[in-house]
Amino acid sequence: MSAPRLDVDLDLVTHNTRTLVDRLAPRGIRVTGVAKATLGSRDVAAAMVLGGASGIGDSRVENLSRLRAAGAAAPLTLIRSPMVSQADRVVRTADVSLNTEAVVLAALSSAALHRISTHDVVLMVELGDLREGVATVDVVDLAGVVAALPGLRLAGLGTNLACRSGIVPDQDKMDQLSALVELVEQRVGHAMTIVTGGNSANLDWALGTSDVGRIDELRLGESILLGTEPLHRQAIAGLRTDAFTLVAELIEVQTKPAQAWGSAGQNAFGESPERGRPGLVRQAIAAIGRQDVDPAGVTPPAGITVLAASSDHLVLDVGDHDVAVGDEISFQLDYSALVRAMTSPFVSTSRVTRPASDAVPLTGGAA
Numbered sequence: 001m002s003a004p005r006l007d008v009d010l011d012l013v014t015h016n017t018r019t020l021v022d023r024l025a026p027r028g029i030r031v032t033g034v035a036k037a038t039l040g041s042r043d044v045a046a047a048m049v050l051g052g053a054s055g056i057g058d059s060r061v062e063n064l065s066r067l068r069a070a071g072a073a074a075p076l077t078l079i080r081s082p083m084v085s086q087a088d089r090v091v092r093t094a095d096v097s098l099n100t101e102a103v104v105l106a107a108l109s110s111a112a113l114h115r116i117s118t119h120d121v122v123l124m125v126e127l128g129d130l131r132e133g134v135a136t137v138d139v140v141d142l143a144g145v146v147a148a149l150p151g152l153r154l155a156g157l158g159t160n161l162a163c164r165s166g167i168v169p170d171q172d173k174m175d176q177l178s179a180l181v182e183l184v185e186q187r188v189g190h191a192m193t194i195v196t197g198g199n200s201a202n203l204d205w206a207l208g209t210s211d212v213g214r215i216d217e218l219r220l221g222e223s224i225l226l227g228t229e230p231l232h233r234q235a236i237a238g239l240r241t242d243a244f245t246l247v248a249e250l251i252e253v254q255t256k257p258a259q260a261w262g263s264a265g266q267n268a269f270g271e272s273p274e275r276g277r278p279g280l281v282r283q284a285i286a287a288i289g290r291q292d293v294d295p296a297g298v299t300p301p302a303g304i305t306v307l308a309a310s311s312d313h314l315v316l317d318v319g320d321h322d323v324a325v326g327d328e329i330s331f332q333l334d335y336s337a338l339v340r341a342m343t344s345p346f347v348s349t350s351r352v353t354r355p356a357s358d359a360v361p362l363t364g365g366a367a
Contacts, residue, residue, distance in 0.1 A: 256280065
């Protein structure tokens with residue numbers, strides 16, 4: 001098989017999804033599986049649905065379009081605020097979109113009217129992480145705007161924490177969101193059917209609290225794909241962390257000085273690397289680089305250390321490992337590395353074991 005590549009075990013994706021779905025269901029929280037790190041992979045989305053995800057979320061309408069073209073019947077949610085220029089495609093492709101701006105909502109309304117359809121909207125609330133979100137004092141008024149726009153249905157409220165600023169989704173934040181749901185329902189005169197409390201960073205709160213309030217959905221990506229939580233990057237008990245493995249081929253193996261020599265300036269990426277230590281190192285180069293993966297997010301086998309990375313080379317200290325040119329090295333990945341590897345045109349995906357058959361339907365999963 002060619003390298004570099006990502007080896008994917010879909011059975012483990014299904015296992016992680018089912019485990020989280022089963023833990024959250026008694027609390028009245030359903031799971032939307034976030035597949036954005038996998039470039040709209042039908043196989044990964046199907047594995048999530050097979051594990052009980054009630055729908056699939058993605059930040060790119062292009063990825064959702066691929067899933068729709070593949071016959072997805074599960075609800076599809078655009079989890080990044082739509083671009084005005086893509087309003088028609090969003091309405092055509094996504095069942096639900098997360099929104100913050102009146103001008104975007106107007107464009108979605110116009111597109112829905114043109115298509116003689118109804119598009120569900122979730123308003124995102126800013127609760128401190130300072131990424132997307134409407135100020136809490138403006139949410140009720142914007143809800144009234146949505147309610148008055150033809151072709152749109154205000155389905156609910158949501159928030160996103162821990163992505164930009166690392167703000168923890170705690171009880172206070174979730175209580176604020178629940179309270180806003182009550183106010184919005186009074187304004188628009190109907191119940192919210194989606195109250196999406198956040199992402200994988202919400203798991204500690206959701207599984208530890210005795211009061212989830214009105215929160216009835218989480219959007220889970222990293223915890224399903226990698227078995228880890230984003231706040232501290234710790235493995236989650238009962239989940240598998242090896243569903244994705246990056247494999248790269250060695251193109252050079254030599255013993256070299258560990259310390260660079262000569263006058264030094266910045267490297268190709270504007271950095272001033274340390275010169276290294278005295279002595280020799282058994283150095284290998286893998287045919288993969290920053291163009292393909294976040295080198296800070298790859299973990300090599302025990303006894304091998306990542307020394308450096310350029311655009312196309314990953315430099316390793318292979319220690320006592322008996323390796324030669326042409327051998328393959330396998331790496332575990334964090335979320336940043338997975339996103340970049342999955343979206344690189346130079347990294348293939350293989351060993352994708354389908355969870356059931358070649359015809360796994362993307363129908364809604366039961367929690």
